[in-house]
């Protein structure tokens with residue numbers, strides 16, 4: 001199966017002599033050095049691929065280059081160097097007309113500000129992308145109504161946008177993107193303008209829809225918690241560069257540097273981690289011989305903790321085939337909630353041995 005979307009050594013430089021700037025960046029110059037010459041390296045050497053049905057989140061602080069990257073992915077901005085491939089087709093080699101057709105039929109955007117037409121009904125707003133495609137009226141209304149129903153807006157089709165709350169308006173934006181049947185959704189801070197509770201609700205709704213629709217989604221956010229909730233994989237951007245790409249667990253448990261680690265400080269680890277991240281793969285081989293409940297590497301951390309609290313011995317981890325693949329000691333669980341590696345440290349008190357499982361387990 002080939003990737004749906006690929007970025008290959010993408011650069012976007014604003015300012016004078018962008019080609020020269022790329023050469024300097026390839027030779028190791030950084031953003032600040034170029035800025036002295038009045039040149040902005042918005043995106044530097046970004047490479048990644050997004051698989052069909054995947055939610056790929058690009059996360060970074062303001063100015064890190066996320067929006068510029070997204071605009072290159074949908075062909076609105078021409079890369080200074082590098083390639084974007086959609087289903088293997090090099091978008092950077094397409095002419096304007098072909099690009100417009102690709103955007104109208106295969107790619108949908110969901111923006112932070114819903115930009116609904118105030119004098120068109122909710123149905124007409126949701127059908128907008130279809131009217132751009134030239135779909136006949138009856139069919140586009142039917143498809144718009146279906147998309148609105150998917151987004152929880154059945155019964156609101158004939159309303160005006162100003163009769164809807166902010167969250168509902170954002171759902172219309174999502175329905176508009178879904179109505180076109182485009183496989184690739186590009187979502188730029190789509191939920192950032194919403195109140196926290198509504199934002200969470202929209203995240204849940206997107207995850208729920210994704211279970212059946214299995215779209216390919218690139219989701220831009222500056223919020224790591226949102227990135228971790230939504231992303232199958234996350235790319236962390238800093239100063240124009242992607243500094244790490246990985247699952248939420250990778251970013252949390254194996255940050256590539258202190259910068260990425262500093263992002264994860266406030267993340268609720270218990271919501272992100274799964275058993276695979278905390279298990280010890282070294283086993284004696286007989287840990288699963290009793291009749292106690294077991295877990296798999298995908299078991300959520302909270303479930304694992306609940307089970308561990310009930311057992312007097314380490315929890316056995318079995319693969320889907322029932323093979324013993326690891327064990328989880330309670331001591332290690334406690335470590336993972338508080339510290340990056342989850343490794344127990346000596347406490348400095350000579351009367352309390354640091355690695356006595358029994359004692360630490362009893363307290364946990």
Ligand SMILES: Nc1ncnc2c1ncn2[C@@H]1O[C@H](COP(=O)(O)OP(=O)(O)OP(=O)(O)O)[C@@H](O)[C@H]1O
Pocket residue numbers: 014015040041042060061062063064065066067068069222
């Ligand atoms: N058209 C442009 N001309 C010059 N510089 C630009 C242009 N567009 C973006 N930049 C610069 O490129 C850098 C990356 O901007 P970009 O908007 O992609 O970042 P971002 O991560 O999306 O930020 P935000 O979250 O604030 O939107 C910034 O320094 C920005 O000022």
